[in-house]
Amino acid sequence: MKRDTDKFHLMKVFHMVATKGSFTDGAKELGMTVSSVSKAVQQLESNLRTKLLYRTTRSQSLTDSGKIYLAQARLILADIKALEEQLLQQAQHPSGTLRVTAPIAIGQFFLSPKIHEFMRLYPQIRIELFLSDRVVDVTEEGFDLAIRSRNVPETSPLFCKKLGSHSRKLVAAPDYLAGVELPKTPARLPDLKLLNYSGSQALAAWSFSHAGQEIAFEPEAALSCNNYYALLQAACSGCGVANLYQYLVDEKIEEGTLIHLLPEWKQSGRELYAIYHQRRDISPKLDKFISFLSRSIT
Structure with missing residues (x-):
């Protein structure tokens, strides 16, 4: 991988020197020293086993091999630039x-x-x-x-x-709650009709905490179901108290279809x-x- 990176670096250096017409101007554009640029071109010529530039103290010119290499280098570098611009555009406007x-x-x-x-x-x-x-x-x-x-x-x-x-929330319909005594703690929940999820990752127990107190129990459900939507509909219809995730019930609570019970008692989140x-x-x-x-x- 490093060898390929070096090849690309040497190509860029040679391309800049040939385009600018001198080692000095090429080095200035690349932010390199003249000696570093000269060594890079020499390394490229050594790798290719051919002369790319005729150099004198006052001028430089491309050899036939140099002209061929420069033409291909321009195409390769242009393709790489286009690819970089395409990827940058993709990052800014993903598709x-x-x-x-x-x-x-x-x-x-x-x-x-x-x-x-x-x-x-x-x-x-x-x-x-x-x-x-x-x-x-x-x-x-x-x-x-x-x-x-x-x-x-x-x-x-x-x-x-x-x-x-x-987080989970205890919810029930107003019609159902109108006919029962509202629980003041989770300990009173077993007195009510409970609607429990029985699918994969179902809770073994309903656990609550508040002000340093913890209450947990295994619900004896009046209705068990392995589908959250069915439990939500059952709760909205007044079948009992459901223990459902907030993304299922928040909208129903806001519109008044369901009432959030014991909000001060917290449950572990999902x-x-x-x-x-x-x-x-x-x-x-x-x-x-x-x-x-x-x-x-x-």
Whole structure:
């Protein structure tokens, strides 16, 4: 690799000397000493085993080999400059297709409402969103990014960035709460009809903390379901008290469809991670999307 880098450096030096017409002017343009420029041209001639420049104390001129090399060097350097400008443009205005996978609930209630804002900011980026509660193989299945609630093992070749965390909230419909005694602590929750998630990564216990006090219990649910949307609908319909992530219920709380119970009692959050196999510094579209998601989680 270093040898190839040296070849490129020697080409640039020779090109500048030949273009400027002298070692002095070429050295000034490159920010090098004349002796360094002279050594570079000599090294290039040695590598190529041919003379590129006729040099006297007062003038210099290209040999036939020098003319051939200069013509090709101009084409190569022009291509490299065009490539650099293209990549710079791509970094400033990223484009292309970004394949993203996420669990169904996260995709439906968190990602989907946010994506329109990202697409407005970066209209040249196309999103392919695949929602599944199955843990997909990011590399084998051709995804650029996976959103997961678990970190990857240290031995994994994948990259991982923590995006943030979502807290859980106890919620119930006003109609249901109108017919029961409102709980003052989580210890009274078992007296109510509880709606519990029973899918992958389900909570073994509902745990709460407040002012140094901790309360935990295993819910005996009136309704168990492996689908967050179904539980949300059940809560909105007045079936009982659900314990759901904030991105599922915040809008319903704001519009009054659900009431947030025991807000002073805190629960552990659900951490979200971005899992990807390509370095962000060489994929502007991936970097922009991950940064956007990090800002979106409050």
